[in-house]
Amino acid sequence: MITCTVLDNIPNIHKADSHNTVILYPGGENYEILQQVIKLLISELHSLAVNGLEDSSGIKWKVQFYFSSDWKFMAIILGFNAPNANFFCPWCLCTKNDIGNKSNVYRIEKDMDQLKDEFFNNSTSTLPPGHTKPPLLPMIPLNHYVPDKLHIMLRIWDRLWELVIQELKSENRYNTHTRAIISMEIKRISVGFHFWPDHSMQSWSYTPLMGGDKEKVLRDFNFDVIFSEERAILITRLWRDFHSLYKLMNDQKTDSTFFAAQARKWFNLFLILHQSEPNTLSFKKGLYRPKDVTPYIHVLINHIPEFIELHQRFGFAAFSCAAVEKKNHDQVSIFFRKTMKDGGKGTDRKSAIFEILSYENRLLYFAQKSNSDQVYKPQYFHIKENVEF
Numbered sequence: 001m002i003t004c005t006v007l008d009n010i011p012n013i014h015k016a017d018s019h020n021t022v023i024l025y026p027g028g029e030n031y032e033i034l035q036q037v038i039k040l041l042i043s044e045l046h047s048l049a050v051n052g053l054e055d056s057s058g059i060k061w062k063v064q065f066y067f068s069s070d071w072k073f074m075a076i077i078l079g080f081n082a083p084n085a086n087f088f089c090p091w092c093l094c095t096k097n098d099i100g101n102k103s104n105v106y107r108i109e110k111d112m113d114q115l116k117d118e119f120f121n122n123s124t125s126t127l128p129p130g131h132t133k134p135p136l137l138p139m140i141p142l143n144h145y146v147p148d149k150l151h152i153m154l155r156i157w158d159r160l161w162e163l164v165i166q167e168l169k170s171e172n173r174y175n176t177h178t179r180a181i182i183s184m185e186i187k188r189i190s191v192g193f194h195f196w197p198d199h200s201m202q203s204w205s206y207t208p209l210m211g212g213d214k215e216k217v218l219r220d221f222n223f224d225v226i227f228s229e230e231r232a233i234l235i236t237r238l239w240r241d242f243h244s245l246y247k248l249m250n251d252q253k254t255d256s257t258f259f260a261a262q263a264r265k266w267f268n269l270f271l272i273l274h275q276s277e278p279n280t281l282s283f284k285k286g287l288y289r290p291k292d293v294t295p296y297i298h299v300l301i302n303h304i305p306e307f308i309e310l311h312q313r314f315g316f317a318a319f320s321c322a323a324v325e326k327k328n329h330d331q332v333s334i335f336f337r338k339t340m341k342d343g344g345k346g347t348d349r350k351s352a353i354f355e356i357l358s359y360e361n362r363l364l365y366f367a368q369k370s371n372s373d374q375v376y377k378p379q380y381f382h383i384k385e386n387v388e389f
């Protein structure tokens with residue numbers, strides 16, 4: 001699904017209804033399909049970028065575009081390679097080898113002109129590494145491709161959780177007893193959760209958690225139940241501090257320099273080394289290794305402060321995809337309640353996508369019409385009789 005919204009409409013930006021569906025298709029998410037699917041959108045955006053938008057009173061509006069999505073979709077739109085490649089970052093030239101280097105600071109160093117000119121001039125020799133196809137939406141400047149805070153939280157949460165499970169496994173403690181304790185602790189903080197054996201993978205699966213539930217675990221999970229006191233203190237700090245960063249991303253008043261300092265502190269904690277030799281009394285176990293750092297962590301530490309600074313006018317949270325996730329949920333329920341689910345016979349047969357988009361268009365039409373041509377709704381009057389005794 002591709003939606004569009006007006007960023008200046010800040011008070012309503014988090015509502016699913018403020019996001020209008022412009023593309024909805026059931027196919028796979030890859031460059032070739034998307035190139036076909038968004039062909040008309042590309043030419044319309046190009047024309048808007050060049051000519052602006054003239055409203056009914058003759059005023060010409062200049063339009064600036066911004067883009068936000070999860071990593072995979074953004075990489076496809078940019079014609080950029082997969083995040084496991086050596087050059088993994090859409091904004092800078094950091095390599096996989098340097099992703100966990102604490103002393104390096106990265107800023108946005110590529111730009112869209114560089115990407116599109118190289119392709120349109122047909123000389124791919126000086127393209128930044130990793131850019132293998134022409135960007136699909138070249139009218140949007142690269143520093144307007146803003147990562148989505150929801151996916152940053154979800155994916156970094158996944159990594160932190162995986163590292164906790166890995167540690168339990170390495171200590172041979174990932175057993176029925178520990179899993180029962182974890183399930184109980186997550187239930188204690190009012191999140192439905194359980195483990196079950198995945199026979200095909202010979203491992204254990206667990207309930208996938210939604211954003212709100214992951215945030216609860218981030219804020220309230222008590223690591224004392226599975227780790228020693230000292231270890232629990234360290235891991236709890238890492239989880240709570242990440243939650244604080246998430247809250248800062250949500251707050252329009254967040255100062256970018258402050259965020260940069262807090263994020264850097266968190267990064268240093270994530271990478272804190274062991275102290276003294278193992279099996280000695282003064283040994284203190286550290287946390288994680290540079291190779292445990294993921295592309296999303298790289299973006300959080302290096303690029304989010306810059307995006308907060310660049311787009312303070314809207315606030316970084318305005319670029320969240322949460323409203324679009326909600327919209328997706330709404331469309332699934334429209335599919336079940338208001339469409340024939342791709343069914344029907346002969347000429348009555350209609351695509352459910354067509355029906356969903358028609359439904360949304362009708363809502364949009366009446367929402368606009370009610371502004372210009374108000375129809376008064378019937379009013380109810382309650383008439384009381386005066387009863388004399």
Ligand SMILES: [Zn+2]
Nearest residue numbers: 089091092106
């Ligand atoms: Zn980068």
